[in-house]
Amino acid sequence: MGTHRKLDKLGRIAIPSDFRNQMGAKPGDPLEIIIEGNRITVVKYRPGCIFTGDTKGPLIEYCGQKVSVAAIREMAAIAEII
Numbered sequence: 001m002g003t004h005r006k007l008d009k010l011g012r013i014a015i016p017s018d019f020r021n022q023m024g025a026k027p028g029d030p031l032e033i034i035i036e037g038n039r040i041t042v043v044k045y046r047p048g049c050i051f052t053g054d055t056k057g058p059l060i061e062y063c064g065q066k067v068s069v070a071a072i073r074e075m076a077a078i079a080e081i082i
Contacts, residue, residue, distance in 0.1 A: 030045035
């Protein structure tokens with residue numbers, strides 16, 4: 001799904017309500033803005049592990065998401081890899 005918007009005088013754009021609803025963003029939610037080449041991506045900001053929410057301990061970025069080492073170990077144990 002795509003749409004067109006113009007920047008206002010301060011360089012802002014409004015994110016359409018359909019987009020906000022689809023990503024589960026509500027007023028006051030922190031958003032992360034990522035620049036990749038000539039593309040800008042806006043995602044809900046999640047400072048911790050996507051599985052546990054843990055913000056302590058080492059976090060590894062995998063496919064653009066943060067995953068804690070503890071969660072990786074737990075998933076590996078469940079899958080009987082380790």
